[in-house]
Amino acid sequence: ATLDDVKGRGELICGVNTGLTGFGAPDANGNYQGFDVAMCKALAAAVLGDASKVKYIPTTGETRFTALASGEVDVLVRNSTWTFMRDVDLKFDFVAVNYYDGQGFMVKKDLGVSSAKELDGATVCIQTGTTTELNLADFFKANNMSYTPVTVADDSEGQRQYLAGACDAYTTDASGLAASRASMPDAENHIILPEIISKEPLGPLVRHGDNQWGDVVRWTYYALVAAEEYGVNKANIEEVASTTQNPEVKRLLGVEGELGEKLGLDKEWAKRAIAAVGNYGEIFEANIGSGTPIGLARGLNALWTQGGLQYAPPFR
Amino acid sequence: MQEQLVFVRNQMLPPEAPPPGQKGIARWMRENLFSGPMNSALTLLGLLAVVWLALHVLPWLMHSVWNANSLNECRQIIQDRWGEGATGACWAMVRERWHQYLYGFYPQDMYWRPNLALLLLFAALAPVLFSSLPRKMLWITALYPATGFWLLWGGTIWAPVVAMMGFVVLWLVFTVLQPRLGVPVSAGIGVVAAAVWWMVLQAPMTDALQSLAPLRIRAVDSRDFGGFLLSFVIGVTAISASLPMGILLALGRKSDMLLVRTLSVGFIEFIRGVPLITLLFTASLLLQYFLPPETNFDIILRVIILVTFFAAAYIAEVIRGGLAALPRGQYEAADALGLDYWQAQRLIIMPQALKISIPGIVSSFIGLFKDTTLVAFVGLNDPLKGITQIVRADINWKGIYWEPYIFAGALFFLICFGMSRYSMWLERKLKTDHR
Amino acid sequence: MAEHAIDRSKMKVSDEVAVQITQMNKWYGQFHVLRDVNMTVHKGERIVICGPSGSGKSTLIRCINRLEEHQSGQIIVDGTELTNDLKNIDKVRSEVGMVFQHFNLFPHLTILENCTLAPIWVRKVPKKEAEETAMHFLRKVKIPEQANKYPGQLSGGQQQRVAIARSLCMKPRIMLFDEPTSALDPEMIKEVLDTMIELAEEGMTMLCVTHEMGFAQAVANRVVFMDQGQIVEQNEPREFFNNPQSERTKLFLSQILGH
Amino acid sequence: MAEHAIDRSKMKVSDEVAVQITQMNKWYGQFHVLRDVNMTVHKGERIVICGPSGSGKSTLIRCINRLEEHQSGQIIVDGTELTNDLKNIDKVRSEVGMVFQHFNLFPHLTILENCTLAPIWVRKVPKKEAEETAMHFLRKVKIPEQANKYPGQLSGGQQQRVAIARSLCMKPRIMLFDEPTSALDPEMIKEVLDTMIELAEEGMTMLCVTHEMGFAQAVANRVVFMDQGQIVEQNEPREFFNNPQSERTKLFLSQILGH
Amino acid sequence: MAFVQDAPKDSFRLSMLIYDTRYRSLTIQVVVLILFMLFLSWLLNNTIQNLAAKDRTFDFGFLLSRAGYDINQRLVEYTNDSTHARAAFIGLLNTLLSAVVGCILATIIGVVVGVLRLSNNWLVSRLMTVYVEMFRNVPVLLWILLAATILSETTPNPRDFRVTPEMQAAGEAPKATMLFGIIAVTNRGTDIPEPKFCVGKPREECDADPNEGGLGIIDLGIFKVSLNLLALLVVFGGSIFATRRLKRQADATQDATGVRPVTWWKNLLILVLPSAALLWALGLHFVVPELKGFNFAGGITVLHSFTALTLALALYTAAFIAEIVRAGIMAISRGQSEAAAALGLRPARTMRLVILPQALRVIIPPLISQYLNLTKNTSLAIAVSYMDLRGTLGGITLNQTGKELECMLLMMGIYLTISLIISSCMNIFNRAVRLKER
């Protein structure tokens, strides 16, 4: 089973993006950073007790699913959309949704367009190898509009083409659009159109059939969400662990109960994960939140208590 | 008539200088630049092209910035220095990231290891390329695969040592059996023995030796290889591993056994008939279907294997050319002396054919080296696209286009141009050598 | 050579001038190859040019049909002066045949096509006629049966004879030979020389660079000795060989006849 | 050749059979090259084979050490029949030396290495011993001083002598020569022939394709004349040259002695 | 004469399998065959096991299902409702288009550069050397990326062509104008006029019709045939046939009289007139691209991804072709042109009758292998996202369906077929022109 493999190996192999700003990319020293990467780190901390015991395998749109299917990676955290076909036909398990995204459009302000419905006849830049091209086709068809797709291989290429004016609109997940916009010298000249034309639940996925490993990934993720719900964060985790009276938090942090053992891990798995990368909110803020150049609002990804969709099932 | 016929010159005329218009810069210009209306037009066109290019590229190059932390900072500096609307090159990116272009994510404190490996590579190549060096140096060449591997990947020294011992086993088995069973059979048994060694004894042996004498350096994961280091590793490994395979394929293609010939031709034509990129995708997408379930190894290794196949098909054709250039007499003389097929190949034919093929092998290497950039498409960090993509994913450098391409392109040019000059020199030298 | 008696009676030399070279100089860059060359060739003359290697023999002969340009002096071939005028050059070339050391047959054409190419395209002779002429000359050089083979299928001697036939097909008034036998095996030299002797017997004006002294004695009516780009001595063959005047000629002859 | 008196006394012919060819036929595709060849060579015989070009001389001699395969009939060399059996072929080849028209030395090996290669790898002689033998034979062909040069640095004659020495190093019982002198300049022919004569004087069994009739008269004890793949005439040399029987032989001799 | 009679009679022994030259090769081949079969069955077995383990099937049925994505360059009709097979076909056509255009361009550039490199103009030959070395020694991928970048960075936006009423009022000119008023180079592509046909209808009506008008088209189900094109092909074929006849006549006249009649203007007329007449009859006119909305409409858009890929491949390959051409011409010894000159042939004729026929034999085989390389290199379209075979079948289709094995095998098979066709052409050529030698 994968869990045993990971433990035996002493290293978690995590499939990530070859480079997507804010979500996963190596920095000048070769250290991977980003929202998706933090998930890998949390997992490593939970399973192996050390957040740095991760090997990152950059995967492209074409190679990602094969890498997971062939066992080259243990888990794929690479902003992949959860779809029926991928889940059922390609035989993967999407264990959770760590980012609710949707496909949007970015256009230059001076184009004078304020709605995606006005894009009839436009040239649209779009990444290949994703679900976006299907959504795009469907959207234009549904609105009885025509368009010219300009397919691009990766985000940086898409941004380049868009900036150069090779397309009128750039479409990808709204988070990606925001990241791109943030890095532009004249961010104020670009707007993201209000229409979100698709649901893009992004999340980590594992191979079908290895339910134990799937559970580990799923609950590690929910531990991070739950931590936010209960106000547990990197800074106060030790203090909370020793003082909390909330039985659920106790169970979460391994003070009480044996949730960890049930997963095949130890008591403090979730505590380690939270201590290593912080809770969901912290991860969000550190990598893509409004404090970063990317500046994404929480939106759908706020906790359910704050009008979002992030919701951790009970730890019991 | 007879009188006028006879002529004897008593005084020899000294040589004279050519008439005016036959020398000097004016003549050179007239002959080389303006020797006709057509030529003059061409010259002017050429000049125009050069000037146009200079006008467009020079200002950009002149406005270079070397010190900045992000693209925006670069743009700011350029505007401050050369005024609103000026454009310029932002080499600060190269300054910050050059090590990734050269070494990928290889740990920075261990750059000496790939450097040393490269130096040793030259030492190992020297005796092959310069026949004047002492033959003893060939030992460096023979040991290089192990040392090079160990330096680059690190880990215990015993792993490569034990692996090399597998070759020793192969050789021992071969030499013991060969007089009785002939070359093909004993080579086959040798390979089987070596395979057994590697599969059964390699791991325990390594561990035992390691515990006896713990000699190890820090291990580096092949995922950390990138940039030109990756290109060199793939290129050099594939070319050297493809040589034996290419020789066998070339011999197979020349064989008079129909089946052997068909298989060789089939392999060569198949590999040469499909684009390298599909082979790379095979490495990353299809190999998992063809290998036994649960086998799983490094994508770099898989890529190297497929690239080796690719190179082998081309090397086989190069060597076939070398074989064709050998006169028939060499085969006949070897036969007449009573040498058998393999002895003749090893002692007479191959040494000569390989020598003739060296320029072809070098140009295959250049081609392959350039093609290693394609590994970007299976998610490896090649120096051109892979690393550039990573750099551009950094929010600081998002939006930089020309500089990374120019930098990587210039390095490629230097390396490839150097090698192609070298191979031309070799070709000339080989032509004047023997025969 | 001595096998069949050469009929010198037919080899009449007329008074008409075929080639007239006056004060001709030529440089290759700074190098003065031909110095003040003066030479008059009459119709029907057979001139053999010899001299040490590099003395400018080939250059001289190649100037005569303007394969090389001369820089000063005058060359008049059959009444036409060689200048930069293309028409004159064309005229001269179609009247002067040339045979090279390395045959220079066109390997992609059959023997017959080699021979008819120039007549058809330069002289505008109908194909049929050109072929007849070609066969006539091929018969003369004794290889009519090879007409439909390719040059690569012939021996060196045969190729050189084809080259001669090819020149003859243009019905030239003057033939130039540049060491026609020196790339040939000994057995083949004879067949080529025989062809040339036959040509001489028919009264062709010939300038021939060769070191075949037997040929010179048998056929030439004048031997020209060149050294360092100048004509050092010229004489009637018997006199030239038996009684050379200049020191250089003596030295050269002693070397060449020595072996 | 006539310079030094050839000592025919040593050239004894024994009764033992060295090569026995019976009813041998060979085809190249549809082309019948050798037709019903019968020939017996005794130990110590020196046989010269001559005939027009394309008559199958080379093919015959190459069949004897199986460089070419024959299709019917029998060839027995030193008691071993040449069949498809590799062992027999190896055995025959190590007992029969062969010298080619174009020397076929190995250009990437020194002269000494050329000579020791086969003894070391085929006869499994220790290297030291092989080198001594090689030097002995190099001395015999009078070029011991060239031992460490490469073939490309030697003249044609020297190369051919090395080729002879190379064959001798295998201590063959029979030597085959295929026009050993025809690729050589005249001056060099003599040095090679001298070496061969010496070999003959020592009693080596030799089959030699050559057109050097002087050599044949001096050394051979039998001359075989072939035409169109068949042996047309064979005789003792003096008789063969002075009194040829067949018309073809006469024609051939007249041509070859003609020039 | 003692006759040695110990020759063993042929009776089969086991050792003959190894030592007898007749059986030996048979033995080896049988062993090789067995090993090869074992290897094959091992591969097959693995594949079957792996497929089973992943619970996948091996079938090409997905090719007939709806593709669902759009392709921006299509030579024949395609919508996102078409099948994956059709998408792959579009991709194949795009690959072939890029390869064919690339080969033609590369040949033209390569020949010009190769000849100029031999020219005695110092400056030009140096420039050409720089060009050749630059392109040969840098990965082709870089040239593709650079070409794409240059094309989209240095060309104007479609909006820059727009003339707004305010601008008109102020008398300002738009930032960019169309070349010759008919070609618009924007940073998306090059818009060129589209030929349209029109018979018996007002032009406006024809232009409104998305089909090309004229004689119309026949729908054969899988694909459609344009009758206009067909008619044009027939007429042009006829013209070519006629020029052939004319050439043969000229040859005959030359053979008979020695003088070759001047035919070039007749040829020109025969080639141009009938086709022109037909086109006129079909009502050929060009619809000039016009700025409508975001983009130019009405013309044909040549995408920059196509231009960049094709141009970069052509320039890269041309560098190699230039070397081949140079080597080919230099391989023809000076003696050949001297001999021709000595026979009185003019330089142009020498080139045509003597040098070229020989040089072509040397040039064409490596030239064709360069074509092969270029064709294979079109798979680098991935770098600029041109929708070639790899982009459709091996890209989006593979991604959407997850049928890696099927897609990759099919794709390799197609590439292999193309390569084999090209190289067999080369073999036929080689055999046809081999010089006869002794």
Ligand SMILES: Nc1ncnc2c1ncn2[C@@H]1O[C@H](COP(=O)(O)OP(=O)(O)OP(=O)(O)O)[C@@H](O)[C@H]1O
């Ligand atoms: N194209 C050239 N450029 C420069 N120098 C040349 C050229 N051709 C010939 N030469 C030089 O001119 C001199 C005369 O050459 P030429 O070929 O006429 O000599 P030759 O008498 O025919 O000698 P050979 O007997 O070797 O043919 C030689 O020194 C030669 O090196």
Ligand SMILES: Nc1ncnc2c1ncn2[C@@H]1O[C@H](COP(=O)(O)OP(=O)(O)OP(=O)(O)O)[C@@H](O)[C@H]1O
């Ligand atoms: N490999 C071959 N395939 C087909 N025909 C061949 C082959 N080798 C030789 N021949 C033909 O066989 C005939 C005999 O050839 P062989 O070389 O034995 O003649 P030869 O007597 O040695 O002639 P030469 O004096 O020219 O060497 C010739 O007609 C030749 O064309």
Ligand SMILES: [Mg+2]
């Ligand atoms: Mg000369």
Ligand SMILES: [Mg+2]
């Ligand atoms: Mg022969």
